[in-house]
Amino acid sequence: RCSLESGKNLSLDNSFDAGLNLMARSDVQTCTYWRAPIIWEEMFDPQFYDEMHKKQGSSVALTVFAVGRYLDAYLSDFLNSSERFFMVGLPVTYYVFTDFPEKVPKLNLPADRSLKVIRVEKQARWQDVSMMRMKTISDFIRSDIGRRCTHVFCFDVDQVFNGRFGSEALGDSVALLHAYYYRLPKVMFTYDRNPRSKAFLNTGDFYYHAAVFGGKCESVKAMVDACYQGIMEDKKNNVEALWHDESHLNKYLWVHKPSRVLSPEYCWDPLIGNSSDIRVQRLLWRQKQYQELRTP
Numbered sequence: 001r002c003s004l005e006s007g008k009n010l011s012l013d014n015s016f017d018a019g020l021n022l023m024a025r026s027d028v029q030t031c032t033y034w035r036a037p038i039i040w041e042e043m044f045d046p047q048f049y050d051e052m053h054k055k056q057g058s059s060v061a062l063t064v065f066a067v068g069r070y071l072d073a074y075l076s077d078f079l080n081s082s083e084r085f086f087m088v089g090l091p092v093t094y095y096v097f098t099d100f101p102e103k104v105p106k107l108n109l110p111a112d113r114s115l116k117v118i119r120v121e122k123q124a125r126w127q128d129v130s131m132m133r134m135k136t137i138s139d140f141i142r143s144d145i146g147r148r149c150t151h152v153f154c155f156d157v158d159q160v161f162n163g164r165f166g167s168e169a170l171g172d173s174v175a176l177l178h179a180y181y182y183r184l185p186k187v188m189f190t191y192d193r194n195p196r197s198k199a200f201l202n203t204g205d206f207y208y209h210a211a212v213f214g215g216k217c218e219s220v221k222a223m224v225d226a227c228y229q230g231i232m233e234d235k236k237n238n239v240e241a242l243w244h245d246e247s248h249l250n251k252y253l254w255v256h257k258p259s260r261v262l263s264p265e266y267c268w269d270p271l272i273g274n275s276s277d278i279r280v281q282r283l284l285w286r287q288k289q290y291q292e293l294r295t296p
């Protein structure tokens, strides 16, 4: 058995990891070198985590942005599917950030789940919509989420839940392996390679996907604050990281290792097709008509 479970060399999330069996999957990497678990189907007992988190009083905020054309294109399917699959059994508060609050679909929510709609300015460039999420999330963790919830998960809207995305994913700081890069050699990772950017990264551990990240409120606050600081510094210096907020997130997670890593089962692109690694496709990328969506 892995030392993670035997109580030696404890991971940062050790109090929860009695529910994990790192040997259950021999076809994939289930543990990072700094001893954070990488969560794959068959490694965990869902009931164990659900009961543990209920007992601990965990409550989860989900943040999602639907600005401009993204609202009509994706928000309804995103929210309806998350009601079926996201943290079922735990109290959940949705934070929907949009420039068009009136158009947010009405959901029929059970008593322990609620939805808040927050108006945000529409940025002229889609890159700025994406990057400025970091600032907005930080402000809301401080003023609202941090007082109501123990954990927060931040999602892109252009995806749809398709399987359990449950309490096994909760941890101190949680990052997702990008579906296109988890099998590739590190030289292929698309980190920002411009030394003038704060996101500059030569080597890293993994290529993380910014479409999903989360953790305890104060850890996510630190994460988004650092990313926002890097983004603003870059603006001052007239540079922009290759993949915007994702580049800054990758830089942050190199310096501050995540305590829990989600396998690409937690965010899969159906265009890749089926893979024997991916036993459950819990969240799926949606197709994107980039030109139409992103032209104002």
Ligand code: UDP
Binding pocket: 064, 065, 066, 067, 068, 069, 070, 071, 126, 127, 129, 130, 155, 156, 157, 158, 211, 293, 294
């Ligand atoms: N977004 C938005 N309106 C925009 C651009 C982005 O609401 O005009 C939000 C939306 O939640 C989207 C996320 O920012 O999922 C990231 O942008 P996008 O999904 O286009 O980036 P990609 O996944 O292609 O890198």
Ligand code: MN
Binding pocket: 156, 157, 158, 211
């Ligand atoms: Mn996206």
